Amino acid sequence: AGAAATGPVPATVRSLMRTAGRRFLSFRALTKLLDEELARPDCSDDAVTVLLRKAIFNAEEWRDLIKEATLGEGPGPQSVVLAHRRDYALRLCFWDHRAQKSFTASELSGGRSWTLVLEGELEERSYSTASACEVAPAQPYKNGSSTRAGAVVGAAAARRLLRVGTLKEESVSFMTGSEELQLICDSDVPCVSLHLFCPPLPSQGLLPGAGKF
Numbered sequence: 001a002g003a004a005a006t007g008p009v010p011a012t013v014r015s016l017m018r019t020a021g022r023r024f025l026s027f028r029a030l031t032k033l034l035d036e037e038l039a040r041p042d043c044s045d046d047a048v049t050v051l052l053r054k055a056i057f058n059a060e061e062w063r064d065l066i067k068e069a070t071l072g073e074g075p076g077p078q079s080v081v082l083a084h085r086r087d088y089a090l091r092l093c094f095w096d097h098r099a100q101k102s103f104t105a106s107e108l109s110g111g112r113s114w115t116l117v118l119e120g121e122l123e124e125r126s127y128s129t130a131s132a133c134e135v136a137p138a139q140p141y142k143n144g145s146s147t148r149a150g151a152v153v154g155a156a157a158a159r160r161l162l163r164v165g166t167l168k169e170e171s172v173s174f175m176t177g178s179e180e181l182q183l184i185c186d187s188d189v190p191c192v193s194l195h196l197f198c199p200p201l202p203s204q205g206l207l208p209g210a211g212k213f
Contacts, residue, residue, distance in 0.1 A: 013037040013047045016054060025055040027062075031083040031090060031213045038087050038198065045112060045174065048196070052116045052172045062092060062118060062192055065212075069094050076101040077185070077193075083211040089200035090211070093193045095122065095185035103201070105129050108177030112198050115173045115183065120191030122167045127180040128160045167193075 013033050016023065025033075030051075037047055069078035069092075077093040084090075093101075103113070115124065159180070167173055175181055185191045 011036075013051045017047060017050050022054045022056050025057060027057070027082050027090075027092070028213045030055060030057075034083070034088060034090065034196070035085070038085075048114060049172055049174055052114055052194070052196075053170075055116075057118060057194075059119070065092060066094050068212075072101075074101075075099055081211040083213050084200055086199075088196060088198045091195045091197070093195060095120070095183075095191040095193065097185060097188055097190070100182065100184040102183075103181040105177060105180050107201050108175075108179075108181070108197070109199060109202065110177040112177065113175045113181065114196040115167060115175075116194040116196075117167045117169055117171050118192040118194060119169060120185070120189045121169065121171075121187050122191055122193060123164065123184040123186045124167050124173055125164050125182040125184070126162045126175060127182070128162050128178075129180055 013036065016033070033051060034048070037043060037051070065080050066078070069080050071078045075098065077095040077099045079091050079093045082090040082092055115122070162179060165173075183193075
């Protein structure tokens with residue numbers, strides 16, 4: 001992980017990439033750096049990944065936010081929306097044992113997502129999805145005078161597990177929206193994680209400007 005560096009927080013993600021060590025960041029400072037980087041015409045996924053890896057967050061800050069967390073539908077985590085912009089959303093999640101959350105490829109909208117584990121660990125599974133058409137063989141018409149070409153009789157969704165991994169504390173994961181993502185807290189120890197979605201998930205139903213920062 002490396003030792004935390006001293007000094008002020010760099011004004012841009014690119015300047016942070018050129019510094020040694022890590023930096024203490026508040027969630028507000030993180031959103032400012034994301035605002036700057038994601039607005040660039042040459043926005044870099046690698047730069048965002050480096051930012052999340054170099055950042056050190058105050059545990060007291062995220063533990064204080066658990067009282068504001070809300071529980072979504074199903075067995076998912078409690079969460080707090082830290083920022084919701086036109087081009088990204090930042091969400092803090094609190095996972096109990098066996099809590100899980102899935103994101104479909106259509107939800108991810110071909111975009112990108114990052115997961116940073118702040119405390120505990122998460123199991124991450126990614127799946128490829130494809131729509132496969134089932135075509136019936138040629139069959140004679142009822143009068144027997146001719147045959148018709150094979151017809152599409154249904155659609156089958158193919159779902160294939162690509163990989164399974166464990167994200168431990170301070171681990172960063174990057175995914176593209178061409179895959180489905182499933183996150184599971186399979187540990188007896190609760191987990192806290194930070195999630196960045198570019199663009200925001202349409203299922204969140206929030207307008208730009210929502211969130212704490």
